[in-house]
Amino acid sequence: KAGVTQTPRYLIKTRGQQVTLSCSPISGHRSVSWYQQTPGQGLQFLFEYFSETQRNKGNFPGRFSGRQFSNSRSEMNVSTLELGDSALYLCASSLAPSTGANVLTFGAGSRLTVL
Amino acid sequence: AQSVTQLGSHVSVSEGALVLLRCNYSSSVPPYLFWYVQYPNQGLQLLLKYTSAATLVKGINGFEAEFKKSETSFHLTKPSAHMSDAAEYFCAVTPSGYSTLTFGKGTMLLVSP
Numbered sequence: 760k761a762g763v764t765q766t767p768r769y770l771i772k773t774r775g776q777q778v779t780l781s782c783s784p785i786s787g788h789r790s791v792s793w794y795q796q797t798p799g800q801g802l803q804f805l806f807e808y809f810s811e812t813q814r815n816k817g818n819f820p821g822r823f824s825g826r827q828f829s830n831s832r833s834e835m836n837v838s839t840l841e842l843g844d845s846a847l848y849l850c851a852s853s854l855a856p857s858t859g860a861n862v863l864t865f866g867a868g869s870r871l872t873v874l
Numbered sequence: 875a876q877s878v879t880q881l882g883s884h885v886s887v888s889e890g891a892l893v894l895l896r897c898n899y900s901s902s903v904p905p906y907l908f909w910y911v912q913y914p915n916q917g918l919q920l921l922l923k924y925t926s927a928a929t930l931v932k933g934i935n936g937f938e939a940e941f942k943k944s945e946t947s948f949h950l951t952k953p954s955a956h957m958s959d960a961a962e963y964f965c966a967v968t969p970s971g972y973s974t975l976t977f978g979k980g981t982m983l984l985v986s987p
Contacts, residue, residue, distance in 0.1 A: 763917070792974065802964065802977035815974050849917055853973060861973050865910075865917035 761786065763866035765850050771872045777838040780869045784831050784852030790814075791833040792863060793825060796847040805848075808833055809855065837871075845873045876901040876967045880978035888986050893937075893952040895981045897965035900946065907948045908966040908975065909939055918964065924948060926970065935959070960985045 764783040772778050784791050793805040804817040808827035825835040831852075837844055847870050851863035881896040899905055906925045910918040922933025929941040939950045948965060962982045966975040 790973065794975075794977075801979045802966075802975075804974050804976070807974060851918075862908075862920055862923060863918075863973065863975060865919070867915070867917045 763850055763852050763864055765848075765866035765869050767869060768867065769870050769872075771874060772840050773874050774840055774842060776840050777836060778840060778871060779834055779836045780848055780850075780871075782833045782835075782850030782852075782866060784833070784850075785864055788852035788854055788864070789831050790853045790855055790861070791827055791831065792851045792853075793833070793835050794849045794851065795819075796849055796868070797845070802849070805835065840873045842873050845871060847871075876905060876969060876976050878965050878967050878976055878978035880963075880965050880981050882981055883979065884982045884984060886984040886986065887955045889957055890954050893950070893955045893959065893983065895950040895963050895965075895983065897939075897948045897950065897978060898946055899948060899965070899967045901967055901969060903969045905967045906970050907939075907941060908968075909933065909937070909948075909950050910964045910966060910977075912962045912964065912980075914961075921950070921963075955983075955985050957985050957987065959983060 766781045790809045792807040796802045807815040811827045822838045827833045847868040849868045851865045853861040877900045879898045908923045909921040922931045924931050924941045932938045937952045962980045964980045965978040
């Protein structure tokens with residue numbers, strides 16, 4: 760079956776702009792999580808959605824937001840982009856968020872470059 | 875709160891040599907532990923997971939890891955390195971009952987012929 764699909768794979772924006780990233784989870788997976796990966800900070804948790812509700816949020820400013828649709832697809836948005844937002848944004852899906860035994864399956868990521 | 879420490883940002887081995895990547899964790903509750911691998915320009919792929927069953931966990935591509943509670947460690951090993959193992963490896967922890975992962979900083983494995 761198809762894996763986690765993230766679009767776009769690469770994008771370049773300038774400071775002050777906003778960006779929307781999309782994630783389609785594995786069919787049947789209802790939980791979607793987002794992580795930011797940078798060389799300096801490594802992998803950091805952004806947020807987790809299940810049944811269109813945000814269940815958990817990492818320590819990021821309000822410029823970072825997300826949502827989940829009824830078909831479990833998710834989007835994340837970053838407004839007023841800063842140079843430090845340049846990163847690989849990874850989406851992961853799982854069956855449900857209830858236990859850690861639910862393995863996260865990651866997409867290939869969206870690489871954002873802010874100029 | 876939980877945290878993960880991976881000793882060594884880079885590890886170099888020769889092809890055929892033992893691979894040992896170190897991971898120590900801190901968790902206030904019984905943890906679930908994971909190793910993921912990331913190849914260039916790709917996402918993370920699960921190698922193996924520990925979820926309180928057997929302490930020696932076997933994963934894909936010949937990797938295994940042993941959960942040692944007394945040492946709070948979950949080191950990743952492979953008896954014989956292959957060139958295709960060159961990648962970045964991440965150890966991650968989550969408290970049992972949750973799914974949000976806390977990752978280590980990663981260890982880049984370099985394999986020389």
